Amino acid sequence: MNDMRTMDNTVLNETKITARDVNVHYGTTHAIKGVDVDIADRTVTAFIGPSGCGKSTFLRCLNRMNDTIPGAVVTGEIKIDEADIYDSRVDPVQLRAKVGMVFQKPNPFPKSIYDNVAYGPKIHGLAKNKTELDEIVEKALRRGAIWDEVKDRLHAPGTGLSGGQQQRLCIARAVATEPEILLMDEPCSALDPIATAQVEELIDELRQNFSVVIVTHSMQQAARVSQRTAFFHLGNLVEYGETGKIFTNPEDSRTESYISGRIG
Amino acid sequence: MTPSWIALIVLAIAAAGFVLARARAQAAARREARRLHSLPNYYGWTAAIYAAGPALLLLAIWLVAQPIATRSLTWPVLAAEAGENAVPSLMMADVQRLASGLDAAVATGRLTAEEARALPPEELRAAMAAQGVALGSEVTPATRDAALRWRRLSGTGDLLRGIVVIGLALAGAAWGVSRAKPDFRARNAVEQAMRGVLVSAALLAILTTVGIVLALIFNTIEFFRLYPAAEFFFGTTWSPSFGGGSELGILPLLWGTLYISIIALLVAVPIGLFAAIYLAEYAHRNVRSWAKPMLEMLAGIPTIVYGLFALLTVGPLLVEAFGRGGYLGLGWMQGGTAVMTAGLVMGIMLIPFVSSLSDDIINAVPQSLRDGSLGLGATRSETIRQVVLPAALPGIVGAVLLAASRAIGETMIVVLGAGAAARLSMNPFDAMTTVTAKIVSQLTGDADFSSPEALVAFALGMTLFVITLALNVVALWIVRRYREQYE
Ligand SMILES: Nc1ncnc2c1ncn2[C@@H]1O[C@H](COP(=O)(O)OP(=O)(O)OP(=O)(O)O)[C@@H](O)[C@H]1O
Ligand SMILES: [Mg+2]
Numbered sequence: 087m088n089d090m091r092t093m094d095n096t097v098l099n100e101t102k103i104t105a106r107d108v109n110v111h112y113g114t115t116h117a118i119k120g121v122d123v124d125i126a127d128r129t130v131t132a133f134i135g136p137s138g139c140g141k142s143t144f145l146r147c148l149n150r151m152n153d154t155i156p157g158a159v160v161t162g163e164i165k166i167d168e169a170d171i172y173d174s175r176v177d178p179v180q181l182r183a184k185v186g187m188v189f190q191k192p193n194p195f196p197k198s199i200y201d202n203v204a205y206g207p208k209i210h211g212l213a214k215n216k217t218e219l220d221e222i223v224e225k226a227l228r229r230g231a232i233w234d235e236v237k238d239r240l241h242a243p244g245t246g247l248s249g250g251q252q253q254r255l256c257i258a259r260a261v262a263t264e265p266e267i268l269l270m271d272e273p274c275s276a277l278d279p280i281a282t283a284q285v286e287e288l289i290d291e292l293r294q295n296f297s298v299v300i301v302t303h304s305m306q307q308a309a310r311v312s313q314r315t316a317f318f319h320l321g322n323l324v325e326y327g328e329t330g331k332i333f334t335n336p337e338d339s340r341t342e343s344y345i346s347g348r349i350g
Numbered sequence: 351m352t353p354s355w356i357a358l359i360v361l362a363i364a365a366a367g368f369v370l371a372r373a374r375a376q377a378a379a380r381r382e383a384r385r386l387h388s389l390p391n392y393y394g395w396t397a398a399i400y401a402a403g404p405a406l407l408l409l410a411i412w413l414v415a416q417p418i419a420t421r422s423l424t425w426p427v428l429a430a431e432a433g434e435n436a437v438p439s440l441m442m443a444d445v446q447r448l449a450s451g452l453d454a455a456v457a458t459g460r461l462t463a464e465e466a467r468a469l470p471p472e473e474l475r476a477a478m479a480a481q482g483v484a485l486g487s488e489v490t491p492a493t494r495d496a497a498l499r500w501r502r503l504s505g506t507g508d509l510l511r512g513i514v515v516i517g518l519a520l521a522g523a524a525w526g527v528s529r530a531k532p533d534f535r536a537r538n539a540v541e542q543a544m545r546g547v548l549v550s551a552a553l554l555a556i557l558t559t560v561g562i563v564l565a566l567i568f569n570t571i572e573f574f575r576l577y578p579a580a581e582f583f584f585g586t587t588w589s590p591s592f593g594g595g596s597e598l599g600i601l602p603l604l605w606g607t608l609y610i611s612i613i614a615l616l617v618a619v620p621i622g623l624f625a626a627i628y629l630a631e632y633a634h635r636n637v638r639s640w641a642k643p644m645l646e647m648l649a650g651i652p653t654i655v656y657g658l659f660a661l662l663t664v665g666p667l668l669v670e671a672f673g674r675g676g677y678l679g680l681g682w683m684q685g686g687t688a689v690m691t692a693g694l695v696m697g698i699m700l701i702p703f704v705s706s707l708s709d710d711i712i713n714a715v716p717q718s719l720r721d722g723s724l725g726l727g728a729t730r731s732e733t734i735r736q737v738v739l740p741a742a743l744p745g746i747v748g749a750v751l752l753a754a755s756r757a758i759g760e761t762m763i764v765v766l767g768a769g770a771a772a773r774l775s776m777n778p779f780d781a782m783t784t785v786t787a788k789i790v791s792q793l794t795g796d797a798d799f800s801s802p803e804a805l806v807a808f809a810l811g812m813t814l815f816v817i818t819l820a821l822n823v824v825a826l827w828i829v830r831r832y833r834e835q836y837e
């Protein structure tokens with residue numbers, strides 16, 4: 087594709103997700119225009135770009151959350167582990183258990199903190215008994231960097247937490263189902279610097295086992311946590327490559343303008 | 351001057367005050383541009399409000415108070431004549447009729463003002479008859495004196511009323527106009543007045559409710575003076591007879607009310623809730639756009655039509671199945687009118703209440719919660735059961751309780767569908783009746799309104815009111831408890 091620069095060949099890991107010629111329409115809005123991308127396993131990939139350029143939309147293609155939006159049409163091919171996820175034999179429900187998601191706005195369920203985290207494991211039968219479930223919940227909350235704050239009030243409502251705590255609860259909730267891929271849509275936009283650092287640490291840790299895709303508006307964050315960066319602009323994937331290269335030596339002038347703060 | 355003339359004059363004064371005050375403010379603004387605190391119209395409105403508000407309020411109070419005052423000032427004239435068992439209100443009514451008859455006679459020129467004052471009591475009845483005012487008996491001297499005093503007092507009162515009210519309006523207008531200076535905060539004054547209007551609207555609504563409840567309570571107390579409360583609340587027979595010796599036990603009626611309501615809710619809640627879930631969560635936009643109005647149309651059907659439906663269609667159908675010689679061979683049902691008939695039809699009537707409200711409530715659950723659940727790999731029905739419905743529960747409970755109070759208060763369907771027999775029976779195919787249906791039949795007979803057989807309607811109404819109130823309190827309590835837990 088003309089908009090996509092070939093990335094340099096220092097492939098870190100094997101490819102987990104391949105997208106070819108993906109287009110998304112919302113009614114008459116053409117939100118994603120012919121995007122090709124390869125997302126590597128055990129890698130953090132950052133999506134950056136100005137507001138409204140389609141980052142969230144593309145992210146939602148990867149776990150078929152666009153199916154739930156009336157009027158959204160996705161075309162093209164997206165493969166995870168060589169299997170086409172838009173194939174009619176694929177059950178999107180199964181897919182979403184494998185591809186977890188943290189949303190732009192924290193959305194804890196109106197349940198207790200414990201039940202919020204236990205929700206996924208219960209649905210997918212990950213725990214055989216209460217002790218196991220307790221362990222899963224504790225582990226997830228620890229990974230979400232929120233265990234110390236909530237360990238004494240696990241049965242208090244999740245909606246009673248502060249915005250930043252809610253977001254970390256949502257991260258813990260997504261991690262609890264042990265997804266292979268974690269999609270994070272601006273997970274730190276409501277967090278203070280300390281919690282942000284903790285979440286970034288978590289992302290780095292998750293990289294050992296999962297592949298993480300993170301949308302962020304913070305260049306510093308993208309530079310800190312990701313190994314690869316994709317720059318979206320007006321629905322096009324403008325440039326995709328190693329994070330270091332994108333930030334120090336971008337090939338496209340639009341990427342350079344965005345990074346240096348001239349468009350956005 | 352009649353009250354309506356006074357009100358019109360007050361409004362005219364207010365309009366004049368508006369114009370004057372606005373003009374004054376504008377003049378000041380022209381001299382010292384931009385120094386005006388508020389827009390000129392606000393100065394106008396303050397003057398108008400100062401003029402009309404207190405004056406009209408006083409007029410309203412006066413209209414209520416004057417007859418009361420006149421009555422108590424006139425009564426002493428009659429008091430001497432009143433015997434042991436005289437009814438003051440009846441005697442005063444005669445006086446008032448005579449007084450207004452004389453007023454009318456003077457107004458039409460049949461009598462001069464002099465004659466009206468001087469006419470001897472014996473001639474008054476004939477004179478009034480000529481005026482078209484029929485008096486029940488010969489006019490006694492005391493009645494005549496009282497009527498004359500009444501006329502004098504109300505004449506003075508009316509005159510005073512006109513002077514005081516219009517004077518107050520003028521004073522208010524003058525004050526409003528004099529305050530129309532640039533640094534007067536007219537906008538805030540208008541704001542205050544608006545607040546006053548809103549507060550009094552709220553007060554009026556509350557006071558009306560209180561009034562209705564008080565009326566219920568007084569008549570209920572009156573009833574319990576004539577009929578023992580214990581027999582009313584614990585009596586198991588309902589057999590009013592206007593000749594006396596009635597048994598007025600509420601239990602059979604309460605039982606009928608509860609039984610029919612429960613059957614109605616058993617029909618309406620699952621169907622309504624499932625319909626709401628389908629509409630809110632599964633239906634395509636196009637389906638929803640016609641299915642929801644269709645369902646809501648059910649709510650617009652008058653209940654008498656449901657009653658006919660119960661009587662003519664549902665009842666006979668049920669008899670065919672459950673009646674003697676019916677195809678199920680059960681013989682449980684004697685006739686078409688039964689608890690089951692009324693309950694089923696009432697349930698159908700309540701479906702739109704439950705479904706429409708629940709649909710709105712389910713729709714109000716943020717999409718982000720559904721996304722969160724779906725994003726974790728939950729299916730749609732898991733999402734609905736575990737996330738959407740719990741989040742919507744307080745509202746749904748509210749909808750169900752609303753439907754319940756509708757069911758308890760429903761009358762027409764019961765009259766036509768359940769029959770009129772007050773009976774304590776477990777068989778849902780028996781005819782029974784409810785509290786509301788009996789209130790109607792107690793008041794539509796030609797009973798004396800002070801007999802226990804008629805007054806019992808108030809006690810029944812009071813009981814219903816307490817039950818619905820308790821239902822609402824329980825609903826609020828559930829909602830609050832749930833909120834504490836989850837929000
Ligand atoms: N549900 C929807 N219905 C219609 N149009 C949509 C919908 N969601 C997104 N769009 C449109 O698609 C385009 C891309 O939106 P998207 O949410 O993907 O942007 P984004 O890059 O995530 O922006 P931000 O950084 O502000 O989150 C926008 O023009 C938006 O208006
Ligand atoms: Mg977004």
